[in-house]
Amino acid sequence: MTTDPNVAIDESSGATRLVVTGDWVSTQATAVEEQAALLARQLAGDGSRTQDVAIDLGEIGRLDTVGAWVLDRARQEGAADGRKAPFVNTRPDHLLLLEKVHYREVERPPAAGHWRLIDFLASVGESVVDFGREMGRGVSFLGEVVAGLARLVVHPGRFRFPAFVNQMEQTAFRSVPIVTLISFLVGCIVAQQGIFQMQRFGAAMFVVDLTGILVLRELGVLLTSIMIAGRSGSAFTAELGSMKMREEIDALRVMGLDPVEVLIVPRVLALLVGLPMLTFLASMAALLGGGLVAWIYGGITPDIFLARLKAAIDFSTFMVGLVKAPFMALVIGIIASHEGMAVGGSAESLGRQVTASVVKAIFMVIVMDGLFAVFFAAINF
Template sequence: MYPEWGLNEPLLQSTVEGERLRLAAAGSWTVDHARELEPLVDEAARHPPAIRTVDIDMGQVDKLDTFGAWLLERLRRSLAVEGSEARIVGLPDSYRALLEEVQNANSGRAPPNPGGGGLAGALDLVGRTMAEVGDAFLVILEMFGAVGMSFVRVFTGFGRMRVTSVVHHLDRVCWRAVPIVLLITFLIGCIIAQQGLFHFRRFGADIFVVDMIGILVLREVGVLLVCIMVAGRSGSAYTAELGTMKMREEVDALRTMGFDPIEVLILPRIIAIVIAVPMLTFLGAMAALYGGGLVAWLYGGISPDIFIARLREAISVDHFLVGMIKAPFMALIIGIVACAEGFQVKGSAESLGAQTTTSVVKSIFLVIVLDGLFAMFFAAIGK
């Protein structure tokens, strides 16, 4: 039973008899014809002012559903507003109950569709956004404090350290990230070496490519690349997991059972990421040096012996330590931001997506800001 298009019968026909208007309805007053029906109904409501009474004859209507019934009710109401009384005649009894259902509908005013706009709307948006920036900062600080408290409680024996959970997260954040971290840092090492050789060669300074790779990789690129990857890979996962748990009231369930969600869910994740990032940074730096050395040999003709000898002269342990010291702090930022954003998730799927995006963007931004602060610090102490 498909909608019978091409039915030529008019759905609503009006005839004026003196002071009376007769509206003859016919056909299917259903959802499929609602589109044609609506203008007819609105047209019928605008009748000559002389009309006092209107008869709506529904006798020829063979099907009526809520769309049709509502349009009929709308016609009756607009006629009433115009001051003429409408009588509905010939309506099959089976449809009477439906019409009664619809008669109570739309009696109040629905709240209007909120539409922002104009200068006030734009200003409002700017204000709200600025307030949100401030709030977001506070949320991160709050999470930082909560994690700190929880950490103190665990190590003074008031809380329990969840070793299994830490190991589980370490497996996900560290062990399973090793292949991709090695691959990407290796490739970046290769690219840095290739670009360095290509440009340094013009000055006959090929050998300084080793200095560049060594310092760049150990001090900056290794740790930054790893942090960006961890933020994208594990930070987003943290936010999505915690957000989903929050949405499904799992966090509330934990709380009512007397557990501290920070201690059970967040602390193990943060400890895991703080352990994982330095290890990944070390592996990443080694892979990048390896890649750089390989390219220097194959593309630049610097043999591995010379590469290693030059590397030993060019870099000191300080360079290595500068990179490694930054790693746990950056990991802490990624973990705190990811968990804080996870707990900000509201009920909808869209909010989960939005918070996950925010988590990654914010942690990468903060990692780079922190890197800048470290650079100033190390310059000040002369390292």
Template sequence: MSVAQSTLAQEPQVRIERSGDHVTAKLAGHWTAEYAALVESLADEIAVDSGQHHFILDLSQVQRLDTLGAWVLDRTRHELGGRGLAADFANASPEQQILLDEVAYRGFQEQTKVKHSKIVDFLVDMGKSVSGAGRDVIDGIAFLGELVAALLRVITHPRRFRGTAVVNQLEQIAYRGVPIIVLISFLVGCIIAQQGIFQLVRFGATPFVVDLIGILVLRELGVLLTSIMVAGRSGSAFTAEIGSMKMREEIDALRVMGLDPIEVLIIPRILALVIGLPLLTFIASIAALTGGGVTSWIYGDISPDVFLSRLRAAVGMNTFMVGIIKAPFMALVIGIIATLEGLAVAGSAESLGRHVTSSVVKAIFMVIVLDGLFAMFFAAIRY
């Protein structure tokens, strides 16, 4: 057989046979992607040349059938069925039948849009949000219990404590975070002083700007700004690190090796946060007071000596301690939210990005809520 005859024998072919109400299309050759144009053309001929009630596609002489050929033939069968004809395959080999089943043609129908009231949709979304917030609170409390249990295990077995990891995390959280926190706190102190002087000068009460800066920075803004910056900087890093380890199944590998991921990954990070955030709060408060003092000197003609003496008179130890007491609790909240979101990451980059964003948003929100609760508590006990 010549090359031309061999090629002709491989081309897809169709022979139509009629017998009463039955029409049989005997297929032969290679129904493959190599002959895609011819396969489509023959399939159209089969669909057009069918005026009876029962149509059979006979595959007994088909030498090769690939995904394209199987899909086109199954599509043709569906088109015939859509015109009221009973179309079936016949004499397909087991391999061909498996391929036909796998590539079964499915029409794409538009989903019927159910009309809802906008008010109902709004209430449904609100209900889902409240339900999700409730689940987050329950998950956070449960995770806090696991964290406390793991911490007790570490205390009772000191050899399991990973001091090197804590020091490393302290360097990342506290030491490397000092420049940006000092800069932002200094600028915020300058802004508070400038705006305070601008308002108080109308009443001839410019010196009271020192009281304003000292109380506002030490009680509220120092710890609040630091917590927000740590939530955005270190909290997102915790979520990304733990989430990427979850994606690469490194956390499962730790469990296989007999190690507790909470002891290895989470306790060092949360301990470093609880230690580092009060230190950063102190540094941020000093930077903000320095910025306020410099602005008061330049803009309000309040010398550094007067500023410091009035600051000592306006600020007591309790004012300083309020900000420091808040810091460990805010650090704990940031650490729990960041690590919990990291452990919730699924196996995709989209999931990682979504949980990192959620971690920062939730941590900042909870920091502000916690600050408000502390403000009410300290006001109630007159501290």
């Protein structure tokens, strides 16, 4: 049978004691809070009391974590002026519970400043510092991957070929349908818009030059890299992050295996090999789409399209896109793997790192494409 919690004052022994009785459990939360408030007021008194006041728990009934936490909170709030209010006549199990659920003040963050300009500048500075730290961690991780590749070159027997083949299937072969379809549609759109604009000047034939050069130099590798960053990059981060959450990566280290060699190197190598092949297929699909639209929409027959395309481009135009592909693959693989290894122990952390992986990879792919464009223009290639 549950009895109501109660607090009574006992001064029979010459010293003031607060005797706690009844059951201080969660099922009587309202009564517990009321009696705890009374206990705190009795401890505080009118401010003139100077002696310590003991809290006698010898007659208390049942006590759970809620009751213990509320009792300790009331004790600390009532004795906030520095006087002591110890628990006395406490049973060992109650004493252990009171120690475990000890009440602690919550630290409040400092109040935000009111100068918006200063807050904005501070935020910009923090972002710059965070970016620098992230770049440093990325370079360090790149060094780990390069070191892992070097160890595999020295000891080829440690290379996990089945893992590499599996990653090639996942990242390259299974990406062929979506990559070729999107590239085909983009080629159609580029040719259609080019014909629509150029026919006003009687130069519809130049759409072949536009489509060929734009697809082979820029669009083929750029579209492929963006799609791979969204598809395979996010998969890398999610896979590694899930393994990090389940402590599988720590288990590999305990077994004496290097997670970089086992998990990351096969993925990066698969991207390095697969992305140039996907770029080639994407470029061919885009040219096919452009040629089809030019035939239907502009009256440019396939033989004329191919002849004009052959005159407009050369081998260097074709190689520009393929040269970029391995660098794009390396960037995607490093960012995706690094974000996966940075996942914490929560699902929120996993979702945050997957999002960061895709955003950073796409951003860096576009930045690298711009840098390559400036470089090739500077060397007139």
